[in-house]
Amino acid sequence: MENSKLSSALFAGTHFNRKRFAADFERFHQGPTPSPAAPCAPSPEKKRKRKSGKAKAKKNQKKRAEAAIASSSDAVEGFNVFKGLTGKDDELRSEKVDTGKDEDSVAVRRRKEMEREIERAAVLRKRFDIHIAGQNVPAPLESFEELISRYGCDSYLVGNLSKLGFHEPTPIQRQAIPILLSGRECFACAPTGSGKTLAFLLPLLMKIKPGSKGGVKAVILCPTRELAAQTVRECKKLAKGRKYYIKLMTKDLSKSGNFKDMHCDILVSTPLRLDHAVKKRDLDLNSVEYLVLDESDKLFELGFVEVIDSVVEACSNPSIIRSLFSATLPDSIEALARTIMHDAIRIIVGRKNSASSLIKQKLIFAGTERGKLLALRQSFQESLNPPVLIFVQSKERAKELYKELAFDDVRADVIHADLNEQQRQDAVDNLRAGKSWVLIATEVIARGMDFKGVNCVINYDFPESAAAYIHRIGRSGRAGRSGEAITFFTEEDKPFLRNIANVLVSSGCEVPSWIMALPKLKRKKHRVDRDPISTIPDED
Ligand SMILES: Nc1ncnc2c1ncn2[C@@H]1O[C@H](COP(=O)(O)OP(=O)(O)OP(=O)(O)O)[C@@H](O)[C@H]1O
Numbered sequence: 182m183e184n185s186k187l188s189s190a191l192f193a194g195t196h197f198n199r200k201r202f203a204a205d206f207e208r209f210h211q212g213p214t215p216s217p218a219a220p221c222a223p224s225p226e227k228k229r230k231r232k233s234g235k236a237k238a239k240k241n242q243k244k245r246a247e248a249a250i251a252s253s254s255d256a257v258e259g260f261n262v263f264k265g266l267t268g269k270d271d272e273l274r275s276e277k278v279d280t281g282k283d284e285d286s287v288a289v290r291r292r293k294e295m296e297r298e299i300e301r302a303a304v305l306r307k308r309f310d311i312h313i314a315g316q317n318v319p320a321p322l323e324s325f326e327e328l329i330s331r332y333g334c335d336s337y338l339v340g341n342l343s344k345l346g347f348h349e350p351t352p353i354q355r356q357a358i359p360i361l362l363s364g365r366e367c368f369a370c371a372p373t374g375s376g377k378t379l380a381f382l383l384p385l386l387m388k389i390k391p392g393s394k395g396g397v398k399a400v401i402l403c404p405t406r407e408l409a410a411q412t413v414r415e416c417k418k419l420a421k422g423r424k425y426y427i428k429l430m431t432k433d434l435s436k437s438g439n440f441k442d443m444h445c446d447i448l449v450s451t452p453l454r455l456d457h458a459v460k461k462r463d464l465d466l467n468s469v470e471y472l473v474l475d476e477s478d479k480l481f482e483l484g485f486v487e488v489i490d491s492v493v494e495a496c497s498n499p500s501i502i503r504s505l506f507s508a509t510l511p512d513s514i515e516a517l518a519r520t521i522m523h524d525a526i527r528i529i530v531g532r533k534n535s536a537s538s539l540i541k542q543k544l545i546f547a548g549t550e551r552g553k554l555l556a557l558r559q560s561f562q563e564s565l566n567p568p569v570l571i572f573v574q575s576k577e578r579a580k581e582l583y584k585e586l587a588f589d590d591v592r593a594d595v596i597h598a599d600l601n602e603q604q605r606q607d608a609v610d611n612l613r614a615g616k617s618w619v620l621i622a623t624e625v626i627a628r629g630m631d632f633k634g635v636n637c638v639i640n641y642d643f644p645e646s647a648a649a650y651i652h653r654i655g656r657s658g659r660a661g662r663s664g665e666a667i668t669f670f671t672e673e674d675k676p677f678l679r680n681i682a683n684v685l686v687s688s689g690c691e692v693p694s695w696i697m698a699l700p701k702l703k704r705k706k707h708r709v710d711r712d713p714i715s716t717i718p719d720e721d
Pocket residue numbers: 346347348349350351354371372373374375376377378379507508628629630631655656659660
């Protein structure tokens with residue numbers, strides 16, 4: 182997608198301060214200046230809502246600025262976590278010169294306190310491998326209890342965390358939660374299975390009053406229905422004890438919901454279903470205060486940009502807080518996100534776009550398609566350590582492999598886009614409950630799905646990109662557990678091998694030197710026409 186098209190799509194309906202971001206805007210927009218206004222003229226009703234929205238936004242902006250100052254214990258820019266004081270430093274220095282002796286010592290005390298806070302935040306970030314870019318970044322959390330002392334979090338929520346077995350925040354939670362609670366926008370990149378879901382759910386539950394009237398308060402967009410359903414489940418567990426209306430946008434709701442009478446605090450949906458509800462069923466998203474794009478790079482990649490744009494436009498509250506979360510954040514998405522978000526903070530945990538270090542990764546040369554089937558059977562005979570996930574590149578191939586494994590003594594199940602919603606959910610549930618040992622899957626469950634204790638991911642078909650690889654293998658090695666990932670490759674996959682090998686190397690796994698000597702491929706996507714999966718011998 183061209184930069185100009187995407188930025189125009191993303192700008193629509195947003196409150197964008199062009200003067201302030203003039204330089205960035207010049208950089209990212211090469212064509213004629215897109216209108217930041219909605220593509221069609223707003224109705225008088227819309228205008229009225231926007232007007233009152235703007236007044237509210239001004240008030241909220243002031244509040245946000247105050248909160249940012251109050252909560253910021255440092256002013257770190259870029260990746261230099263030990264950078265010293267910036268603007269505030271000068272302020273304090275001049276304060277010292279202008280005032281009398283008592284005030285002078287107060288200023289010195291304040292300054293020292295601030296320096297200590299900055300240092301503490303920097304030490305925490307270094308310890309948890311958190312890298313940030315942005316102004317006045319709130320300090321990371323030391324513990325969940327700090328949510329009570331620092332942000333007045335309701336103790337039921339901290340109690341729920343403890344009941345769910347979450348005793349310490351993960352690195353992304355330590356940094357993203359204070360940022361969102363301070364009313365700042367962010368884009369966050371942290372490894373698969375590192376607790377990003379809680380990092381955006383917790384601030385929503387702290388900020389939104391349960392059962393509030395006046396429309397939807399938060400929208401979470403996910404690329405697949407399964408992930409949306411999982412996010413609703415997680416949110417309900419976390420909110421237990423409070424009467425939140427947490428809704429999943431199902432097919433039926435999207436097609437025939439009566440949204441005027443619907444109570445909803447938090448709405449989780451895939452982009453298409455939400456867009457349908459907005460356009461065909463008059464779902465009003467003007468009151469949305471938080472918009473989360475989970476697996477954000479996938480949302481943009483799916484060819485959904487227009488749909489995302491339409492949803493962003495529908496969420497017209499000018500003081501909305503947007504956040505993007507993913508384990509992979511391509512530079513192009515990050516650059517565009519910077520131009521549309523208000524003073525957004527970037528958070529990266531560990532190395533950007535890398536696999537979880539908890540996964541032992543292996544590349545296996547299988548020669549041909551037949552070779553892959555033999556290698557799979559052999560590895561099952563040697564050791565089958567369920568649950569195992571097997572990824573293939575298409576639904577046809579998922580059905581073929583399922584048929585083959587049906588002959589073996591392996592409890593296998595399959596999930597792909599041809600199955601209906603219930604069948605897909607059953608396949609996921611069966612693996613979770615241990616009823617099936619092996620789940621053959623297409624890309625539909627590669628993103629975000631949290632299966633407890635998946636021991637091994639097998640890339641039967643080579644993934645089409647490094648990002649796809651990172652997300653697929655990230656279904657194992659979650660929440661501190663270790664996992665294994667095996668990737669078969671054939672002659673046809675060799676040209677793309679180096680891209681995946683780089684991911685292995687950057688997470689500390691061994692790769693034969695001949696693979697690292699292969700030329701780097703500029704092309705980002707790799708999709709091969711493969712022979713069908715079958716044990717019936719070829720005729721020649
Ligand atoms: N603070 C915590 N302590 C222990 N476990 C946690 C904590 N936070 C989250 N988890 C658990 O970690 C697992 C992974 O979390 P989650 O699904 O949010 O990962 P993610 O970072 O979104 O991964 P992905 O990139 O694959 O979507 C879940 O089972 C979740 O319950």
